Amino acid sequence: MADAKKKIRVALSPALIKKEDLKESIVVVIDILRATTSMCVAFDFGVESIIPAQTLKECYAYKEKGYLVAAERNAVPVEGFDFGNSPFAFMTPLLKGKTLVMSTTNGTRAIYASKGAIEILIGAFANQSLLIDYLRFRNENIILVCSGWKYEINIEDTIFAGAVVYDLQPYFQLGNDAAMIAMALYKEADVRKSYFLRNSVHFHRLIERDLQPDVKYCLRRDTHPVLPYLKDDRLVLKSYEPQYLCLNKLLY
Amino acid sequence: MADAKKKIRVALSPALIKKEDLKESIVVVIDILRATTSMCVAFDFGVESIIPAQTLKECYAYKEKGYLVAAERNAVPVEGFDFGNSPFAFMTPLLKGKTLVMSTTNGTRAIYASKGAIEILIGAFANQSLLIDYLRFRNENIILVCSGWKYEINIEDTIFAGAVVYDLQPYFQLGNDAAMIAMALYKEADVRKSYFLRNSVHFHRLIERDLQPDVKYCLRRDTHPVLPYLKDDRLVLKSYEPQYLCLNKLLY
Numbered sequence: 001m002a003d004a005k006k007k008i009r010v011a012l013s014p015a016l017i018k019k020e021d022l023k024e025s026i027v028v029v030i031d032i033l034r035a036t037t038s039m040c041v042a043f044d045f046g047v048e049s050i051i052p053a054q055t056l057k058e059c060y061a062y063k064e065k066g067y068l069v070a071a072e073r074n075a076v077p078v079e080g081f082d083f084g085n086s087p088f089a090f091m092t093p094l095l096k097g098k099t100l101v102m103s104t105t106n107g108t109r110a111i112y113a114s115k116g117a118i119e120i121l122i123g124a125f126a127n128q129s130l131l132i133d134y135l136r137f138r139n140e141n142i143i144l145v146c147s148g149w150k151y152e153i154n155i156e157d158t159i160f161a162g163a164v165v166y167d168l169q170p171y172f173q174l175g176n177d178a179a180m181i182a183m184a185l186y187k188e189a190d191v192r193k194s195y196f197l198r199n200s201v202h203f204h205r206l207i208e209r210d211l212q213p214d215v216k217y218c219l220r221r222d223t224h225p226v227l228p229y230l231k232d233d234r235l236v237l238k239s240y241e242p243q244y245l246c247l248n249k250l251l252y
Numbered sequence: 253m254a255d256a257k258k259k260i261r262v263a264l265s266p267a268l269i270k271k272e273d274l275k276e277s278i279v280v281v282i283d284i285l286r287a288t289t290s291m292c293v294a295f296d297f298g299v300e301s302i303i304p305a306q307t308l309k310e311c312y313a314y315k316e317k318g319y320l321v322a323a324e325r326n327a328v329p330v331e332g333f334d335f336g337n338s339p340f341a342f343m344t345p346l347l348k349g350k351t352l353v354m355s356t357t358n359g360t361r362a363i364y365a366s367k368g369a370i371e372i373l374i375g376a377f378a379n380q381s382l383l384i385d386y387l388r389f390r391n392e393n394i395i396l397v398c399s400g401w402k403y404e405i406n407i408e409d410t411i412f413a414g415a416v417v418y419d420l421q422p423y424f425q426l427g428n429d430a431a432m433i434a435m436a437l438y439k440e441a442d443v444r445k446s447y448f449l450r451n452s453v454h455f456h457r458l459i460e461r462d463l464q465p466d467v468k469y470c471l472r473r474d475t476h477p478v479l480p481y482l483k484d485d486r487l488v489l490k491s492y493e494p495q496y497l498c499l500n501k502l503l504y
């Protein structure tokens with residue numbers, strides 16, 4: 001029976017999450033440029049846990065207590081902290097075994113808006129195949145939450161959500177129209193990625209600040225096959241052995 | 253200078269309207285299945301004004317005062333009123349010169365959420381060419397507000413928003429990523445309309461109630477070239493002479 005399949009839904013903004021769907025769904029928080037990508041990098045480089053912080057005030061308080069802190073505002077690193085939000089900044093042995101505090105306006109908001117879900121995972125192109133493998137293995141309802149930019153929907157998060165829907169559609173049923181919209185966009189974008197990026201608002205914001213290498217890196221698939229999830233208000237690594245190695249053509 | 257062009261933005265849900273953009277924008281409220289389509293039909297059949305009502309309680313109050321009332325809930329007409337929400341119901345001489353009260357959960361919410369805009373227009377495939385002509389003539393910033401279904405984004409409103417963006421893109425700049433997403437979807441959908449509809453959640457809701465003819469009619473372009481707009485809490489007809497007859501291949 002086709003209807004017995006679990007549902008995959010997309011929330012194109014945290015404002016569009018339906019609370020009643022949360023408690024029976026696994027959430028994937030998506031903030032491609034650059035928070036969730038950088039989180040995958042940090043875990044791949046051995047960070048033990050990440051505390052997502054919403055305000056700079058929180059960041060200063062953590063900094064005073066001796067934590068490593070990453071903070072940016074409007075795509076610019078905030079002075080006085082250890083890292084900005086560039087994925088390359090986290091490619092350092094300094095992180096090994098440490099707890100990192102990370103301020104990401106939109107990503108953190110998305111995580112808090114998703115509380116109540118069965119589980120909250122971090123997703124990006126960087127960990128796409130592993131993420132898909134895990135979601136297929138768990139076989140629960142899924143909500144892909146795009147962080148966006150304040151109240152705006154953004155194209156890179158939507159494209160990634162579409163990529164995940166596309167990969168999972170043989171095993172799940174589409175649970176809302178946004179899932180179909182995202183998938184259609186992904187199929188268009190896969191052919192004409194540069195066109196879409198040229199027209200993306202946040203992309204321009206990054207390009208103006210000479211961050212093309214960041215953007216390129218954040219769009220690359222399976223660069224950091226790790227699976228961060230939220231446990232007691234901190235992100236930690238999930239230990240998970242891939243089940244469906246044949247599902248994707250790439251790595252592990 | 254390309255930047256001197258006015259902006260066209262899309263809000264895929266009333267929850268995503270940015271208040272600060274409203275006061276310098278014309279809003280188009282979109283609820284393809286079926287509220288804004290039926291409004292165009294009613295005006296084309298001579299209704300003088302439409303009062304959008306949000307609750308059934310309001311509707312009963314108006315009915316007692318002797319108004320003609322159209323009310324539906326979950327795609328079913330509510331007993332005791334004069335009309336449901338089917339476009340065919342409004343094709344009657346009974347409406348000529350009358351004021352109609354129309355209860356549309358999502359459409360009405362979208363109208364109220366758009367208050368503060370320069371002007372609030374009603375848009376649907378039914379009045380697409382005239383709407384585009386007028387928006388081009390006015391040359392103000394535009395926000396296309398998709399009513400959606402409660403907190404869900406829906407595909408038919410998004411496709412229509414994309415169609416408007418597509419038609420206007422030579423004259424406006426894309427003001428947010430949602431505008432680009434909607435346009436990409438429209439281009440996909442134009443080729444594979446039936447595929448998209450088969451997968452639409454609201455479409456299924458209507459099909460289950462034998463409303464295929466309604467759906468087909470609501471997707472037809474330029475069936476009712478009228479331009480309703482909000483004036484003092486009522487929708488009335490804008491008298492407007494098309495300026496760019498060459499813009500679209502169709503009618504007037």
